[in-house]
Amino acid sequence: MERLDRFMARANAAYYAGPDPLAGFTTAPEISQVFGEVLGAWAAVAWQAMGSPTDAVLVEAGPGRGTLMADALRVLRRAAPSLAGNVHLVETSPSLRARQALAVAHATWHDRLETVPTGPLVLLANEFLDALPIRQCVRRGDGWVERHVASGAFVEVPCPAPPTVDAPDDGIVEWSEAARDLVHRVAGRVVAQGGVALFIDYGPERSAPGDSLQALRGGEAVDPLADPGSADLTAHVDIEALAGVARLAGATVQGPVPQGAFLARLGLFERSRALASNVPPPRAGALMEAAQRLAEPHLMGRLFKVTAVCHPALPSLSGFAA
Secondary structure (H helix, E strand, O other): OEEHHHHHHHHHHHHHOOOOOOOOOOOHHHHOHHHHHHHHHHHHHHHHHOOOOOOOEEEEEOOOOOHHHHHHHHHHHHHOHHHHOOEEEEOOOHHHHHHHHHHOOOEEEEOOHHHOOOOOEEEEEEOOHHHOOOEEEEEEOOEEEEEEEEOOEEEEEEEOOOOOOOOOOOOEEEEOHHHHHHHHHHHHHHHHHOEEEEEEEEOOOOOOOOOOOEEEEOOEEEOOOOOOOOOEEEOOOOHHHHHHHHHHOOOEEEEEEEHHHHHHHOOHHHHHHHHHOOOOHHHHHHHHHHHHHHHOHHHHHOOEEEEEEEOOOOOOOOOOOO
């Protein structure tokens, strides 16, 4: 028997050590090249707001196939060449590192953020926090039990009240110590050394009870407790709680804003139309459909939220003000 977060960490470590952990998955960077391009432009503007430091480091956490960074660098090599020349990727999967190396030249890889060189930080993290392990507690009358896993099923163990939102009887509260620790460390770094971290992930704007643990294998939903290591386990991100962690560390927080509004403010549709004007009609239609998929509220535009953890001296950044 092991606690849920330890089970999840072990299962995901085994899954991402596999030969092709992203098989069957299409994330935002693969939907449209414009996603990475506008984030590259955003990073350039943020870097300029930091005073264009020549020792700034560009980092992506969980870079997937390397598509986002490759698209962002097309913009950054022109708009912020010194930043584009100092690329660091935080990735533990050997197979994904090999894929990333095909897409991004002259990067340095790290298992952990702590080994990234010192200096002002521009961090991009798309669908990274959702894969960090969570704990779950269930209210049972006047007390609480915590979910453990044994033989492919939940086992409830009495525990103290969880350090997060309350819940009705039989309600589930979940939180991620790993995500809180990472955000705390990122916030501490940007306060001490300057910079900004941009997190794009799915979850509600306000903390609320509920069970969001899910497992996907080849893009299909499966039992998260069955056959650990064969599927990608994720959960909704508690954005409000993580913003509170960042503020306690001395950082400022911009957002969250829905992904659709954020991308539209950065020029998603204008850039997509510009690309569409130079390609055959079928390709042009696909480009505009991709933009709509990223931004429309009933698709990805509202489910995903964008949050920036910033040095207190930074002004309001692009995409966060209407």
